[in-house]
Amino acid sequence: MSHQSELIATDIDAYLKQHENKEMLRFLTCGSVDDGKSTLIGRLLYDSKMIYEDQLAAIEKDSATVGTTGGGFDPALLTDGLKAEREQGITIDVAYRYFSTAKRKFIIADTPGHEQYTRNMATGASTCDLAIILIDARHGVMTQTRRHSFIVSLLGIKHVIIAVNKMDLVDYAEEAYDQIKKDYTEFSSSLDGMGDLHFIPISALDGDNVVDKSEKMSWYDGSTMMHMLENVHIASDRNLIDFRFPVQYVNRPHLDFRGFCGTIASGRIHKGDEVMVLPSRKTSRVKEIVTYDGNIEEAFTPQSITLTLQDEIDCSRGDMLVRPNNVPNSTDSFDATIVWMSENALTPGKQFLFKQTTRQATGSISKLRYRIDVNTLHRNDADKLDLNEIGRCEVRLNQAIALDGYKRNKGTGAFIVIDRVTNVTVGAGMILDRSSSDKTDHWDEEADSHLTGTVSEVTPTERAGRYGQQPATVLFTGLAGSGKTTLVQALERKLFDQGRAVCALDGQNMRRGISRDLGFTANDRSENLRRSAEVAKVVNDAGLICLGAFIAPSEDVRQKAADVVGRDKFLVVHCDAPIEVCRQRDTEGHYKAADEGDIANMPGVTSKYEAPTAPDLVLKTAEQDVEACVVAVLELLEKRSVVG
Template sequence: MADAPQTGQVYETDALIAEDIDAYLDTHQHKTMLRFITCGSVDDGKSTLIGRLLYDSKMIFEDQLDALESDSKRVGTQGGEIDFALLVDGLAAEREQGITIDVAYRFFNTEKRKFIVADCPGHEQYTRNMVTGASTADLAVILIDARKGVLVQTRRHSYICHLLGIRNIVLAVNKMDLVDYSQEVFERIVEDYRGFAESIGIESFTAIPISGFKGDNITSSPSHHTPWYDGPSLIDHLETVEVRSAVDRQKPFRMPVQWVNRPNLDFRGFAGLISGGEIRPGDPVRVLPSGRTSTVKSIVMWEGEADEAVAGQSVTLTLADEVDCSRGDVIATADDPPQVADQFEATIVWLADQDLQVGRGYWLKLATQTVSATVQEPKYEIDVNSREHLAAKTLSLNEIGVAEVTTDKPIVFEPYADNRALGGFILVDKITNATVAAGMLNFSLRRSQNVHWQATDITREHHASLKNQTPRVLWFTGLSGSGKSTIANEVEKRLALMNRHTFLLDGDNVRHGLNKDLGFTEADRIENIRRVGEVAKLMTDAGLIVLTAFISPFRAERQLVRDMLAEHEFIEIFVDTPLEVAEERDVKGLYRKAREGKLKNFTGIDSPYEPPENPEIRVNTVEMTPEEAADHIIQQILPLK
């Protein structure tokens, strides 16, 4: 019988084991993270490749493997062998059609690195899904079916990846087993792709011959089927490529403020995710857009105070001085701050089924900033297949174009090519809260830097006090023939008798001068209301009570005008008249012309009217005379001071 180990030896062994475990956990905790996407044409094997990566990295539980083997036999697409695509294609429609529809995110890790991979759909109609997956990726794996070569969708996805700032490209020539692992086929495809890549600005890429189904050149072991290939396997390349966070650390310090951390009166910190550079206590910083400067007092993380923080970390900074800083501001290095502007050229990818409405107000969200923005008529649309610049008046689903964007107040930004966090934005519909576009700021327009607001000594409050009234905009909206102009005129007469200073802006009258260049398309209607809103705002600055009588058919534009004004200054008055009643009146004969097809884009007939959901005042002209409606409105808006 062997001698029992001495007690000291046991303790020493336990200590070594514990030390190894601690070292392993520390290594795992501090592994870098690589986000990458797989994209390409339909049936290039993207889902199969990801399934193979999950399988080879031992990220599949035993019950999942059993289910996978069972599903593979039932589906029968791989001749009874494991169909790795079923690990990723989770939607029933995806499994039935053998295609990817939604973006599927999967996590796996190796000894050297952690990964998040997005499997992007190959169909052109799901381009918006692909944009979503690519927006946060460090690397793109562009798959090509070795039997088919470079296809239109290969070019499309490559262009979008480059557009979205992905500089690490892997050209994975897949299904090499179906072309007998031919070196000639591989090299021909690589040369074809290189010519295209150089034409769109892709300076370099890594080409790897693989078989997602058979596993060739996927893991660390080189495939014996491709002795002519001496490059890295796919996983080797993924484990060693430089991640974006390492690049971002070399840039100037930037941290969009997400919230002000004020747990008690003794602590005031500014929390956010560092998007670029590094920071240490004592470093001078600048808060934008105000431009105020201070120095970093301390860096606070969940485990306590830190000596430094770098890009990719979420931290709370305390400053040495009491400066005005809140959500949406950006803390940056003092001697190299980002820009501040309110007019830009941007590349926009349209994601919504409804077309871009030129001049309509959308919420623009960039980092932690949210502002109101309008998009002008596109300079051009980009044909991502031919890279031609095409004339365009709007953008439709999945289309990409370049246009000018104007925000209602200056925002802190950097070109997307320099900083994704401060250059990438989304547009959100103000009514539905749906995300309608993703965009990349290219540069600010020079006029945004040259035009400044001129301060005046006589304030709007002084103008109002001279007139002894509170400025307001009484916004009458309703169908043509509802009685808006008649009622607005009656209300103004009553206000005049009360010695109030007013001005009536009527829809027809404005189109004789200020808006005579506008037609009645949806885009022109939007611009018509935007201009009227700006005029009304100037009039309220002069202390006037402004009455407007416009159909103003879209809620978004009425909301745009409301947002221009101070709180409680915009009073929406819905002149609620049924279409059949308005059509019976037809004082101008417009409904008859519209029914006969002689008048296009007429509200209520072939152009929509969106009635107010919560107007401040509602009058029904079927139940009230114009005089009664005017009296009701006057009672509702009193007192006027």
């Protein structure tokens, strides 16, 4: 498994060339305190023979005095280099280690587990392609596990390995591993962007399933940690579409050469391509692509290059070269998710420096929209952010900058916040893209301040007296084919025959009118439910009962719908049917089309469906007939005093 090669002895130049061309994988280890992050890295290095003999001898000596293994070899000492770390047996700062195998080169970031060092973890994760989240098999999913998982999701790390560590301390029990896998899967279903998720049971201290397959866990038939690290596909993670070249330095060694130096943030460029300079919007063509090894015809992210242009146009540090037909947004105001890293709390209005790519601008965080509870993922009102807290903020700068949404382009979608007095980095931000991928922003947008609401002269009490009922919205949620629409139609008929004032909303009917502009991405589904919730609120304000049939696959979005309607009026009924039954009921061929790739983002097939965490009623629609389900809902409405 080591990087050793016969070429070292026979042809050192060929070996160095082979080593130079290996793909690089950056990954981090994170998780709760004492889950074994440093031990895992030490074991990876030890078993792959990446430790020098004198270093190994020093660690074996230190293991007897400051190790945590009772005098035995302690792999954690390879990364826990600070005196305070060795004394306490914890990781305090990010430690980077480098190694290679026959297939890849690796850079590892060993990040701290303590809550007070969350900012260190976020720093270490910011450049990584993959995250290894460790979970102690004895303790399961902890608060800090959730915190780090949320940050991994927030930073857009697409590949995640959940290493269930210390399996030796639970007698290698498959049941303990399965329970943790179940708990984490339920939690992570609410996180955005964790599609490539893998679970591995390991013992980092003894090396089980780290580099070599464990004989003690024969029930596990998956890959080892090292095999997964060597083979995970990361080439497609890079954005090679949007060319963004922030200018870092203008190189003018003599009168005949003027080059613009920097690192390609995204995309690719060819000699002769037309480029535009932002913010001036002057255009020219690439004359040369210069590198240390000579001129090249094509360059791509993340190469560091120097570009020369055919025309003498003004371009300096902080400017950005892009393609004229693919230009980023240029604005002085945007929304962002910010991780606060200072002991002094973030309060809106204070002036800071904001550094994005090579450009620096003054400005302020004008509004704190909400703080995110990383344990529940709920959004809470807040007037400040304390150390390590995360919130959604509105940023206003004193000049426009060229930017993209972070999900689309990390290079131009990230920034840091700098204290103007101390020059210390106090926050890290990810820009949200309102125009495309973040249509859920409409949930938080406030109405125009010039608009004023009107109050009906008919009071809610008068309406309740007239109709003999209390207004409510009942959301029927479940997979396609689970029976939502059938039940809503039957219940509407029953309530109407009883003399109730009732109306029904159906997701597909909404899409034929108010939401005809929406597709079926997660964000479009969210926006469809938002619009429907606003309609339901108007219906409730008129004193009617509203019945809604929507797949509504996201728990977070359902919670936001409840806030719009009013939680005292909002009921959730989960139509729970096995997907096999839903497929049998599918007369329109949606599931088949999803299986064949013709329909994307189909909940239960190509995207997740999150079952409600605390529904007001669960209907087993594969076992109960329509009449029994209607009776159960009527009993719920009577119990909640919606109808008498």
